Amino acid sequence: MSLRVTSPSAELVRRGRESLDFARSQMPVLDAIQAEAAVNRPLEGHRISGCIHLTKETGVLVELLLAAGAEVAWTGGDEVSTQDDVAAALADQGVRVFGRRGITTRQVEEAAAEALTAFPSGPTLVLDNGSRLIETVLGDRDRFPELLAATEKTTEGSRRVREWNRQGRLDFPVVTVNDIVTKWEVDNTYGTGQSTVDGILRATGALIAGKRFVVVGFGHVGRGVALRAAGLGARVIVTCRSATTAVQARLAGYEVLPLRQAAAVADILCTATGYPDVVRGHHLDLLPSGAVLCNTGHSVTEINLAELQARTEEVREVRPHVRRHVLAGGRYVDLLSGGGLVNLDAAEGNPSEVMDVTFANQALAALRLGRDAAALQPGLHEVSGEQDQEVARRKLVAMGIDYDGTE
Numbered sequence: 341m342s343l344r345v346t347s348p349s350a351e352l353v354r355r356g357r358e359s360l361d362f363a364r365s366q367m368p369v370l371d372a373i374q375a376e377a378a379v380n381r382p383l384e385g386h387r388i389s390g391c392i393h394l395t396k397e398t399g400v401l402v403e404l405l406l407a408a409g410a411e412v413a414w415t416g417g418d419e420v421s422t423q424d425d426v427a428a429a430l431a432d433q434g435v436r437v438f439g440r441r442g443i444t445t446r447q448v449e450e451a452a453a454e455a456l457t458a459f460p461s462g463p464t465l466v467l468d469n470g471s472r473l474i475e476t477v478l479g480d481r482d483r484f485p486e487l488l489a490a491t492e493k494t495t496e497g498s499r500r501v502r503e504w505n506r507q508g509r510l511d512f513p514v515v516t517v518n519d520i521v522t523k524w525e526v527d528n529t530y531g532t533g534q535s536t537v538d539g540i541l542r543a544t545g546a547l548i549a550g551k552r553f554v555v556v557g558f559g560h561v562g563r564g565v566a567l568r569a570a571g572l573g574a575r576v577i578v579t580c581r582s583a584t585t586a587v588q589a590r591l592a593g594y595e596v597l598p599l600r601q602a603a604a605v606a607d608i609l610c611t612a613t614g615y616p617d618v619v620r621g622h623h624l625d626l627l628p629s630g631a632v633l634c635n636t637g638h639s640v641t642e643i644n645l646a647e648l649q650a651r652t653e654e655v656r657e658v659r660p661h662v663r664r665h666v667l668a669g670g671r672y673v674d675l676l677s678g679g680g681l682v683n684l685d686a687a688e689g690n691p692s693e694v695m696d697v698t699f700a701n702q703a704l705a706a707l708r709l710g711r712d713a714a715a716l717q718p719g720l721h722e723v724s725g726e727q728d729q730e731v732a733r734r735k736l737v738a739m740g741i742d743y744d745g746t747e
């Protein structure tokens with residue numbers, strides 16, 4: 341059965357409209373780019389299939405694509421992050437929206453397949469998050485003859501695109517909108533850092549001060565989570581796979597331990613690596629009773645849920661977003677958001693003000709592809725440092741901040 345959002349209720353559409361307007365009011369850079377694009381319409385004639393968490397901020401990006409002249413099909417690409425009111429408001433404007441909040445992993449895949457095949461002649465552009473759509477296109481290239489180019493916005497997805505490029509498999513241009521300062525250092529660190537701790541607080545209501553808060557992975561996201569947890573008074577412990585990262589974590593003032601030692605003392609444990617099976621059964625065996633377990637890395641696979649399930653004698657939904665796994669001997673751990681992205685499930689994802697810069701870069705990349713995709717060489721392209729600086733300059737103007745570069 342199709343996962344397309346059809347005939348949403350007027351009330352859901354109204355709530356979605358309010359959400360979108362609220363987000364837009366905090367996204368002045370994207371709003372200004374939309375105003376320019378509505379005049380020039382560089383996406384006229386383009387069909388866009390997108391797969392990025394369907395939050396209110398993504399909704400503002402989708403409205404920009406519509407204003408620039410594109411037809412759009414969209415899916416959130418995740419089990420827990422779709423905001424149904426936003427999906428309804430977009431469907432009401434003619435966007436082909438697939439999926440809803442709380443779907444299974446299999447339905448996530450089905451919704452992505454539907455978004456990719458929503459247009460009879462296929463998309464001309466793909467906007468991806470984790471390279472799910474790009475992977476499908478590469479596996480069935482003849483089915484998408486009119487595809488001109490794609491963008492990818494995540495760390496994990498960019499890693500996969502680089503690998504396909506190295507193997508010579510990319511026969512169309514893919515622009516990665518990730519390896520830029522405003523994404524890594526602003527969005528991932530300050531946006532996801534804050535929204536992850538926000539998700540943990542909304543789900544558990546826990547007092548963070550004094551807690552042993554284990555952050556698994558000290559990349560851009562992990563650093564932000566550690567920073568905000570420490571700011572609330574947690575005793576932050578960081579676990580790392582890379583020696584240089586471990587040195588950085590230590591010099592940032594955190595305790596660094598192997599995961600098996602950190603797990604044994606964790607009050608809260610949060611994964612932020614982008615890799616599967618980071619927390620395994622033998623780590624789960626060590627967690628103190630009552631520990632809170634969650635993930636903010638790319639996918640639902642960082643905590644090995646099968647190994648958690650194998651140790652579980654009883655599961656209870658003790659609060660929204662909190663599943664209590666009772667283990668042998670009455671010991672229990674509280675799994676947040678089913679091991680999916682806690683910031684997008686239990687909170688609302690990254691703040692609109694941060695997504696303003698990330699999606700400004702995403703929008704500029706898409707608008708440029710609308711004009712120039714056919715002229716670009718196949719293979720990997722990165723957003724230029726100049727574009728990143730331009731977006732940052734626009735953000736500073738919006739925030740009313742002068743700096744030496746303006747003199």
Ligand SMILES: NC(=O)c1ccc[n+]([C@@H]2O[C@H](COP(=O)([O-])OP(=O)(O)OC[C@H]3O[C@@H](n4cnc5c(N)ncnc54)[C@H](O)[C@@H]3O)[C@@H](O)[C@H]2O)c1
Nearest residue numbers: 494495496532557559560561579580581613614636637638
């Ligand atoms: N929740 C969100 O909204 C959100 C937002 C942005 C990024 N992400 C995702 O978060 C993940 C991390 O992103 P990032 O920008 O921090 O990436 P990054 O590459 O900067 O950092 C990942 C870090 O994890 C470390 N790592 C890998 N395996 C490990 C292990 N087993 N134990 C300990 N450390 C390990 C790596 O060495 C690296 O330092 C990515 O999958 C990204 O897509 C999520």
